[in-house]
Amino acid sequence: MAGLKTGARLRSAVCTTEVMVISVPDKPAEIACGGAPMIDVAEAPPGDQSPSPDAAEGTKLGKRYVDDSGDLELLCTKAGDGSLATGGVLLKLKEAKKLPSSD
Amino acid sequence: MNLMMLLEMAAAGFGDRPAIESGSDVLTYQELFDAAGRAASEVQASGAERMALLDVSSPAVPIALFASAWAGVPFVPLNYRLTSEELDSLVGEIAPSYLITDPERVEQLARVPGTNPVEREDFLAEAVGGGEAAPEWSMDPDEIAVLLYTSGTTGAPKAAVLRHKHLVSYILGSVEFGGSGAEEATLVSVPPYHVAGMAAILSSVYSGRRVVQLPGFSADGWLELARSARITNAFVVPTMLARIVDELEDAGSTDLPHLRAIAYGGGKMPQPVIERAMRLFPETEFTNAYGLTETSSTISVLGPEDHRAAASSGDPVVQRRLVSVGRALPSLEVEIRDPDGKPLGAGEVGEIHVRGEQVSGEYLGRGTRLESDGWFPTRDSGSMDEEGYLFVEGRIDDxxxxxxxxxxxxxxxxxxxxxxxxxxxxxxxxxxxxxxxxxxxxxxxxxxxxxxxxxxxxxxxxxxxxxxxxxxxxxxxxxxxxxxxxxxxxxxxxxxxxxxx
Incomplete structure (x- = not known):
């Protein structure tokens, strides 16, 4: 998944998860959901597939997911059954920063 | 990126929650989403290249904002206080347009070539009634989401260009998705043509807060609605807060048990007003927000903790922060620079510069005012203290x-x-x-x-x-x-x- 940019949208090949890229590391990142590489949101998923059991904790709408370095950050725009991962390592849920409401 | 992504997430996450309340009319998030889709279809069928609104706050404002994003045309909320000559000229400039307005203006606006004026009530009936939604929206982050004509204190009015990437970045950088409780409601009393009016809708949608609209501000009208609609949050400009404080001091009672937080901005807050407000509302959290139209609204906030610290501190440095606009949002950089562009140190007064994904700095037909490295010179003068608290002095031109x-x-x-x-x-x-x-x-x-x-x-x-x-x-x-x-x-x-x- 070379050339991935902030704002790009991806979908899971094996569940309903969709994400938007908030930040990416400088080097190309392989992003997976449910154990399968994610595809461009405009592509049709292969169908008839389900997340592999070791990547099936699910994604939550509106939550952010980050890798250990914090360089890769994804926003879940549609929830699903698969778990997000990069380089074979599951992403972690990022705690929301509490900001006072300004409008 | 598209503003519709924010509403789609809200409809999926909490579609049954009330989204917009105006008088006795209530739209849920799912209903707002559906109305935007039908209105987008209307706009596309009309051949309009812009969707404009010349009207006070009503449910038509959020529907039109999202319908524009869905249809792929800029939303242009116009200032209804301008003279009819000024308006005719602006409406001519944005043609061909689909223009939502009040019944009194339809006839005159229909004379402007390329303009399709629609009465607000007809627009609403069509949008919340039956009909097909428009096809899927574009995700091109560079499309124009909103054109805001600035008040134009000098010279011809100019339109600030806010693209989808700017507004979506602002919301993602400052609001937690679904972060509001189901009981939370925000009172919007700023007009739709003000950037704060746009920001209030977008922030509320993404956080899941009910928007209650007050068309036309008066202190007693605001207080009555705050009580009857069980308002928890509100945004006001300083003159509004001053009038609310006057009214409450005359009445000798606050009696706003639901009100948790007041955010203010849009102009300089006189220190006596905020001090009186904090005495009247000891339990309410105050937040000062500073921003510009060209920066997609807020770029720095002075939060409730900062207000309390300033009010109770014996340290003059901390006390003085009550008149600061707080610190930059984490997603932005702010610097003070001298006229040669050299960054200045703590306490030195210069021009406020800001850089970040929400910053547009662009005017329609006049290009960008961003510097090559992405910094936006705000034309506001100010200084920053050792801990990054920003003090705004006013427009450099003043x-x-x-x-x-x-x-x-x-x-x-x-x-x-x-x-x-x-x-x-x-x-x-x-x-x-x-x-x-x-x-x-x-x-x-x-x-x-x-x-x-x-x-x-x-x-x-x-x-x-x-x-x-x-x-x-x-x-x-x-x-x-x-x-x-x-x-x-x-x-x-x-x-x-x-x-x-």
Whole structure:
């Protein structure tokens, strides 16, 4: 998944998860959901597939997911059954920063 | 990126929650989403290249905002306080347009070529009624989401361009998705053509807060609605807060049990007003938000903790922060620079610069004002303290140059406002043969109080350098403000020039 940019949208090949890229590391990142590489949101998923059991904790709408370095950050725009991962390592849920409401 | 992504997530996450409340009409998030889709289809069928709104707040505003994003045309909320000549010219400029307005204006606007005026009630009936949704929206982040014509205090009006990437970045950088409780409701009293009006809708949608609209502000109307609609959050401009505080002090009771938080911005807040408000609402959290149209609204906030710390601290550095606009959002960088572009240190006054994904800095047909490295010169002067608290002095164009010395009107106004007899004031530069410009002030006295010009001059002299003492002070019953609380300094200057002849 070379050339991935902030704002790009991806979908899971094996569940309903969709994400938007908030930040990416400088080097190309392989992003997976449910154990399968994610595809461009405009592509049709292969169908008839389900997340592999070791990547099936699910994604939550509106939550952010980050890798250990914090360089890769994804926003879940549609929830699903698969778990997000990069380089074979599951992403972690990022705690929301509490900001006072300004409008 | 598209604003519709925010509403789609809200509809998926909490579709049954009330989204928009106006009078007895309530739309849920799912209903708002469906209405936007049908309205988008109408706009596309009309062949319009822009969707405009010339009207007060109503459910038509959020529907039209999202319908524009869905249809792929810019949303253009117009200022209904402009003269009909000004409006005819603007409406001509944005043609071909689909224009939502009130019944009284339809006939005249229909005469502007390429304009399809639609009465608000007809638009709403169509949008919330049956009908097909438009096809899927574009995700091109560079498409224009909103065009906001600035108040145009000088010269021809110009439209700030806010693209989807700017507004979506602002929301993602400052609001937690679904972060509001189901009981939370925000009272929107700023007009739709103000960037704060747009930001209030987008922030509320993404956080899952019910938006309650007040078309046309009055202090008693605001208080009545805050009580009856169980408002928990509100955004006001300083003049609105001043009137609310006056009204409550007269009534001798606050009685707003649901109100948890008040955010304010859109102009300089006089220190006495915020102090009185904090006394009246000891349990309410106050947040000061500073931003510009060109920056997709808020770029820095002074939060509730900062307000409490400033009010209770014995340290003058911390106390002074009550009049600061707080610290930059984590997603942005802010710097103070001198006229040569060199970054300045803590406490030094220069031009406020900001950089970040929400910053547009672009005007329609005039290109970008961003520097090559992405920094936006705001034309606001200010300083930052050691811990990053930002102090805004005012527009650079308002700085008074007296005998080669730059004087900030805000600094002199702050000192005048500390006088117990002064309730409001404006300091401007007026032409002067000897100094180039001289300092003049117009002062509004508190009811029942009096003070002489020499007494006020002495008051300023005791606190600031003598060059800052207004050589001329006039008294007036009130100062000229626009409807969102911006002091019209140009009018003050003109009035003073007219008087002196």
């Amino acid at each position: 700085v008074i140059v007296r005998g080669g010395e730059n004087l900030s009107p805000g600094e002199i106004e702050d000192v005048l406002l500390e006088h117990k007899s002064v309730v409001d004031c404006a300091v401007v530069g007026i032409p002067d043969v000897q100094w180039g410009e001289a300092v003049a002030a117009v002062v509004v006295l508190r009811t029942g109080m009096s003070v002489t010009v020499p007494e006020l001059q002495e008051w300023v002299k005791a606190r600031l350098r003598s060059s800052r003492v207004p050589g001329r002070i006039e008294f007036s019953a009130e100062l000229p403000y626009n409807e969102t609380g911006k002091l019209l300094r140009r009018v003050v200057r003109e009035d003073l020039a007219g008087d002196s002849s």
